[in-house]
Amino acid sequence: MRGGAAQVPGAPVLEARAVTKSFGEVEVLRGIDLAVREHEAVALIGASGSGKSTLLRCIDLLEDIDDGDILLDGEVITDPGVDTVGVRRRLGLVFQSYNLFPHLTALQNVVIGQVWGRGISRAQAEQEGRALLSRFGLGGRENDHPDQLSGGQQQRIAIARAFAAKPRAMLLDEVTSALDPELVGEVLAAVRDLKETGVTMLLATHEMSFARDVADTVGFLHEGRLVEHGPAEQVLSEPREPETQRFLRRLLDAHRA
Amino acid sequence: MDRRAERALARRRKARRGQAIAVVSTVVVLGGLAALVLTSPGWSEVRETFFDWEKFKEIFPEILVGFWLDIRVFLIVEVAVLLIGLVVALLRILRAPALFPLKLLATVYTDVFRGIPTILLVYLIGFGVPALELSGLPSEPVVLGGIALALSYGAYVAEVYRAGIQSVHRSQRDAALAVGLTEAGALRHVILPQAVRRVGPPLLNDFIALQKDVALIAIIGVAGEAFRIAQIDASLDFNYTPMIAAAMLYLVITLPLARLLDHWERERGKRYS
Amino acid sequence: MSKLAFLLIAPVFALAVLAGCGSDDDEDTSTSASAVTADDCTAEKLETLEAGKLTVATDSPAFPPYFEDDDPTNGDGFESAVAYAIADQLGFEDADVEWVVEPFNSSYAPGPKDFDFDVNQISITPKRAEQVDFSSPYYEAEQAIVVNNDSELADASSLADFAEANIGVQIGTTSQEAVEAEIAPSEAPQVFDTSNDVVSALKNGQVDAVVVDVPTAYFLTATQIPEATTVGQFPAPGGDQWGALLEKDSPLTECVSFAIDELSSSGELADIEAEWMSEATKAPVLE
Numbered sequence: 001m002r003g004g005a006a007q008v009p010g011a012p013v014l015e016a017r018a019v020t021k022s023f024g025e026v027e028v029l030r031g032i033d034l035a036v037r038e039h040e041a042v043a044l045i046g047a048s049g050s051g052k053s054t055l056l057r058c059i060d061l062l063e064d065i066d067d068g069d070i071l072l073d074g075e076v077i078t079d080p081g082v083d084t085v086g087v088r089r090r091l092g093l094v095f096q097s098y099n100l101f102p103h104l105t106a107l108q109n110v111v112i113g114q115v116w117g118r119g120i121s122r123a124q125a126e127q128e129g130r131a132l133l134s135r136f137g138l139g140g141r142e143n144d145h146p147d148q149l150s151g152g153q154q155q156r157i158a159i160a161r162a163f164a165a166k167p168r169a170m171l172l173d174e175v176t177s178a179l180d181p182e183l184v185g186e187v188l189a190a191v192r193d194l195k196e197t198g199v200t201m202l203l204a205t206h207e208m209s210f211a212r213d214v215a216d217t218v219g220f221l222h223e224g225r226l227v228e229h230g231p232a233e234q235v236l237s238e239p240r241e242p243e244t245q246r247f248l249r250r251l252l253d254a255h256r257a
Numbered sequence: 258m259d260r261r262a263e264r265a266l267a268r269r270r271k272a273r274r275g276q277a278i279a280v281v282s283t284v285v286v287l288g289g290l291a292a293l294v295l296t297s298p299g300w301s302e303v304r305e306t307f308f309d310w311e312k313f314k315e316i317f318p319e320i321l322v323g324f325w326l327d328i329r330v331f332l333i334v335e336v337a338v339l340l341i342g343l344v345v346a347l348l349r350i351l352r353a354p355a356l357f358p359l360k361l362l363a364t365v366y367t368d369v370f371r372g373i374p375t376i377l378l379v380y381l382i383g384f385g386v387p388a389l390e391l392s393g394l395p396s397e398p399v400v401l402g403g404i405a406l407a408l409s410y411g412a413y414v415a416e417v418y419r420a421g422i423q424s425v426h427r428s429q430r431d432a433a434l435a436v437g438l439t440e441a442g443a444l445r446h447v448i449l450p451q452a453v454r455r456v457g458p459p460l461l462n463d464f465i466a467l468q469k470d471v472a473l474i475a476i477i478g479v480a481g482e483a484f485r486i487a488q489i490d491a492s493l494d495f496n497y498t499p500m501i502a503a504a505m506l507y508l509v510i511t512l513p514l515a516r517l518l519d520h521w522e523r524e525r526g527k528r529y530s
Numbered sequence: 531m532s533k534l535a536f537l538l539i540a541p542v543f544a545l546a547v548l549a550g551c552g553s554d555d556d557e558d559t560s561t562s563a564s565a566v567t568a569d570d571c572t573a574e575k576l577e578t579l580e581a582g583k584l585t586v587a588t589d590s591p592a593f594p595p596y597f598e599d600d601d602p603t604n605g606d607g608f609e610s611a612v613a614y615a616i617a618d619q620l621g622f623e624d625a626d627v628e629w630v631v632e633p634f635n636s637s638y639a640p641g642p643k644d645f646d647f648d649v650n651q652i653s654i655t656p657k658r659a660e661q662v663d664f665s666s667p668y669y670e671a672e673q674a675i676v677v678n679n680d681s682e683l684a685d686a687s688s689l690a691d692f693a694e695a696n697i698g699v700q701i702g703t704t705s706q707e708a709v710e711a712e713i714a715p716s717e718a719p720q721v722f723d724t725s726n727d728v729v730s731a732l733k734n735g736q737v738d739a740v741v742v743d744v745p746t747a748y749f750l751t752a753t754q755i756p757e758a759t760t761v762g763q764f765p766a767p768g769g770d771q772w773g774a775l776l777e778k779d780s781p782l783t784e785c786v787s788f789a790i791d792e793l794s795s796s797g798e799l800a801d802i803e804a805e806w807m808s809e810a811t812k813a814p815v816l817e
C-alpha cells in the first residue's frame with residue numbers, strides 16, 4: 001500500500017463510511033459516517049458503551065468491522081490484503097489506561113515502535129524520543145519505569161509514544177478518564193500542544209470543557225449512531241437533536257450534584 | 258516517664274515476651290519429638306540401620322562423587338527443558354494456519370507427558386528405546402534417562418510458559434500493535450519479556466523438583482549416580498545409611514533454592530501489589 | 531524467633547542423632563551351630579509368627595530353578611524344596627507352610643517381619659549379619675558369565691577377555707563384587723534392579739555380558755534368552771553362601787540352622803540340589 005501524504009487532494013485524512021460492528025449479538029456501531037480533515041480535531045462524545053472506543057479501535061485495525069469502509073488518506077484500509085501493520089504505523093493510538101510497557105523505561109517505551117517497527121536507528125529514535133518527552137514535561141524521567149510515575153506522567157509518555165511515529169492522525173481514547181482530577185490538566189495541556197501544532201486528531205472524551213477547548217467539531221454517538229456532528233461550540237451549547245440535549249443535560253446535572 | 262517512652266517500653270516488653278514464648282515452645286516441641294523418637298522401642302535398630310556413623314564416613318566420598326553426576330545431568334537437562342518448554346508453548350499459542358499440525362503435536366505432547374508419571378517415562382524410554390534396536394538412537398542409560406526427564410519436565414514447563422504468556426494482559430498486545438510492531442514483534446519485544454519475568458518463581462519451583470527427580474535415572478541402572486550408589490551399597494550391606502547421605506547432599510542444593518524462591522516471591526509481591 | 535535460630539537448631543539436631551550413634555557394638559554375629567537339640571525345635575515349641583504355622587517369604591516373580599511356575603506352594607524348585615524340607619525337619623506339615631511375598635529391598639529393613647524366614651538367594655556377609663539373622667548356609671554359589679551367542683565374547687576363555695566389556699549385574703547380589711574383584715573391568719558394571727532388567731539389558735545389547743549366579747544363568751540361557759550362552763563360571767571372592775534371612779535376634783534362628791545342618795549331614799540337601807540344580811553346574815571354569 002502506498003504510504004505518505006494524502007493521495008486524493010482534498011480528501012479527509014480519516015473517513016468512516018457506513019461502518020457497522022457487532023460483538024456477538026450486540027450491535028455497537030450501526031452505520032457510522034464520519035470524516036476528519038487535515039489539521040482538524042474531532043471530539044466524539046457519548047455515554048459509555050455508545051461505541052466511541054470501538055470506533056477508534058476499528059480505525060486502528062485492532063478490530064475488524066462487519067460492514068462499511070474506513071479510509072486513510074483516501075485509501076480503503078479495511079479491505080483484505082491491506083498491510084495492516086503499515087496502516088498502524090501511520091496512526092497513533094493512545095489508550096484510556098495508558099498501556100505502557102512495564103518492563104521498559106519511559107524512553108524505551110517511546111522508541112520501541114520506531115526501532116523495531118519502522119527500522120529507525122536507535123540513536124536517532126532516542127534523540128527524537130528525548131525531545132518528545134521533554135516537550136511533554138518529562139525531561140528528567142526518561143529512565144524511569146512506569147510504576148515509578150504518576151498516572152498523568154504515564155499518559156503523557158503514552159502520548160509521546162503514539163506521536164513518535166509522526167502519524168497522519170492521532171486517536172485519543174478517553175485519555176483522561178482513568179486519571180485523578182489533579183492530573184487531568186497536564187495531559188490536556190499535552191493534547192492542546194499537539195492541536196496547536198496542527199496535528200490531525202480524533203478524540204473520544206468525557207470532558208466537555210476539553211472538547212470545547214480543543215475540538216473543531218464534536219460528534220455525539222448515541223447507541224452506535226452518530227446522531228449529531230457539527231462545530232464544537234454549536235453542538236455543546238445548542239445541540240439540535242433531542243438525544244444530544246438529553247445527554248448534555250444529564251451531564252450538567254451530574255456535575256452540579 | 259513520658260507517654261511515648263512508656264509505649265516504647267511496653268512494645269519492647271511485649272516483643273521480648275513473644276520471643277521467649279517462641280523459644281520455649283520450640284524447645285518443648287522439638288524436645289518432645291526428639292524424646293518420642295529416641296525412646297521408641299525400635300530406635301536402636303533404626304539408628305543402626307539408618308544413622309550408622311561409620312558407614313556414613315565410609316560411603317560419603319563415593320556418594321559425593323556420584324552427586325557430581327547428578328548435578329551435571331541436572332544442568333544439562335534444565336537447559337533442554339527451558340528450550341523445549343518455550344518452543345512447545347509458542348506452538349500452542351501462535352495461530353498461523355501453517356503451524357496447525359505442529360500445534361496439534363504440541364498439545365498431544367503436553368497432555369501425554371504431563372499425564373504419565375516421570376518414573377514410568379524414565380523406565381519406558383530407558384528400556385524401550387534400546388529395545389527398538391534402531392541404529393543411531395542413543396543407548397547410554399544416562400542419556401536416555403536425561404531425555405526422559407527433559408521430555409517430562411518440558412511438558413510442565415511449556416504449560417508454565419503458556420500460562421505466563423496468557424497472563425500478560427491483552428491490552429499489552431493491543432498497545433504493541435498500535436505502536437507499529439508486527440504480531441511477531443509484539444511477542445518478542447513486549448509479551449515474552451513480561452511473561453518471562455512472571456514465570457520465574459514457578460520455573461524455579463520446577464527446577465527444584467527436577468533436581469530431585471534426577472535421582473530417578475537410578476532405576477535404569479545409571480552407574481555412578483548418587484542415589485544408585487546408595488541403593489547398591491544399601492543392598493549389599495543391608496544398611497540404609499547411604500540413603501541418608503545421599504538425601505543430605507540433595508538438601509544442600511534444594512534448600513538454598515527453596516529459600517531463593519521464597520525470597521523471589523516476596524519481592525514480586527511487593528512490586529506488583 | 532529468628533529464622534536463623536531455627537536453621538541452626540535443625541542441623542544440630544540431625545548431627546546429634548548421627549553422632550549419638552557412635553560405635554557399632556560388634557555383637558557376636560555368627561550364624562554357626564546351635565546349642566539346641568531336635569526336641570527344642572518342634573512345631574509346638576517354636577515361637578513362629580502364627581502358632582502352628584510356618585511363614586516363609588520370597589520375592590515375586592519367583593524364578594526357576596529356585597521356584598517353578600511362580601508358585602512356591604508346589605514344592606518344585608530348589609528353594610521351595612529346601613523350605614519344605616526345613617519345615618518338615620521342624621515338625622510342620624506341608625499344609626502348615628504359608629508363603630508371603632517380600633521384595634528383596636524390604637526384606638532387610640529394620641522392624642518386625644511378616645515372615646519367619648525368607649529364602650531368596652540371599653548371600654551371607656558379615657556386614658549383612660549385623661542387621662539381620664542368617665541361618666546356616668544351604669547353598670554355595672558360583673558366578674557365571676552370560677553373553678549373546680553372536681557376541682565375540684562367546685569364545686572367551688579367560689576372565690581377562692572381559693576387561694573391556696560392559697557388564698551388567700543385579701543389585702544386592704555378590705555378582706557386583708565378584709565382577710570388580712575377579713574381572714576388574716575398565717568400566718564399572720551396570721547395576722539393575724531386577725533380574726528381568728538384567729535380561730532385557732543383555733537382549734537389547736545395552737551390556738555385552740551379564741554376571742549372575744550359576745543356577746540363574748542356567749535358567750536365563752535355557753528359557754529367557756535362548757540366543758545367549760553361559761561362557762563360563764568362576765568363584766566369588768570369599769565364596770558365596772546363601773542362607774535363610776530372619777529378623778535380627780529371632781528366636782527361630784538356631785532351630786532353622788539346626789534343621790539345615792541336619793538336612794546337610796543327612797545328605798537330603800545334596801539330593802535336593804542334585805534334583806533341581808544339576809544342569810546348572812555344567813559351565814567351564816574360567817580363570
